[in-house]
Amino acid sequence: MIHIVPKPTDTPDDDSTGAVIRELERAGARCRVLDLGAVDPLDSEFENELVWVCGIRQDGHQFETLKVLSLHNRVINTPESIVACASKVVTTALLKKSGVRTPETAYVRAEAQARDFLLRHGEVVYKPLYGYDGNGIRLVTKPDELGPGPWYLQEYIPNDRDYRVFVLGGEAVGAICRVSDSLTHNIHQGGIGTPVTIDEEMRTIAEAAAAAIGIDYCGVDLLLDREGYTVLEVNGTPNWHCMAAPIPRLLAEYLIREERRMRA
Ligand SMILES: Nc1ncnc2c1ncn2[C@@H]1O[C@H](COP(=O)(O)OP(=O)(O)O)[C@@H](O)[C@H]1O
Ligand SMILES: [Mg+2]
Secondary structure, X not given: OEEEEOOOOOEOOEOHHHHHHHHHHHOOOOEXXXXXXXXXOXXXXXXXXXXXXOOOOOOHHHHHHHHHHHHHOEEEOOHHHHHHHHOHHHHHHHHHHOOOOOOOEEEEXXXXXXXXXXXXXXXXXXOOOOOOOOOOOEEEOOHHHOOOOOEEEXXXXXXXXXXXXXXXXXXXXXXEEEEOOOOOOOHHHOOEEEEOOOOHHHHHHHHHHHHHXXXXXXXXXEEEEOOEEEEEEEEOOOOOOOOOOOHHHHHHHHHHHHHHHHXX
């Protein structure tokens, strides 16, 4: 049985969870939606099961429940990797530790350090530490635009588009580029996504980013500059908007394979 934690932001028109459930059912896999609000993770009946987390609420209860469940069950993605991705500074640190190219970044509390980083780079991008969908991201060019700290600041990489690569089981399986007139090219900010072919350099850096986090599957956001691709962030509960690759089917196959492996 595959237990599925649905994405809280699903809608009838954009139903990630449903798309994968349909593929699981088509493949004859047994699955059911798991309401984390109705689970006691200390109940020892729930053991040796596969739990797929399509999405998670950014609240303590869901996370703690999953973390406890993961002691005796296989949770995909692992709660640890989802949390690492949720924090932009932890993601940056893991990328740097593995030598994966990422823009120069500072995470500071002292305003003097924030100003110093800004002066050094001229233009920087401020990002909320646990932000998503491009929310709250802004370009800072003057010290009085810094706003309140602490600050996660990144050198601004000039661009007119970004890339999202879907990595599953260590392999880049789909990619899009996103274009918009604004700073943030996220689909939720009005970016237009178009499938692109995965080139070798894109494959290498996206797969290295996934390995740096240690995650079953993820969405890796990239920018391209004169020196090549650089990783902005890794998404631990990614969507697959505009991808040409059949992500729901590939995800379903991966979950079925992992469940078989548990039973072997
Ligand atoms: N350092 C940067 N330089 C230029 N643009 C950036 C930079 N960082 C982020 N962006 C733009 O903002 C978007 C959102 O940033 P990202 O780090 O992916 O955060 P989020 O979790 O909100 O998607 C990116 O897809 C890109 O378009
Ligand atoms: Mg992003």
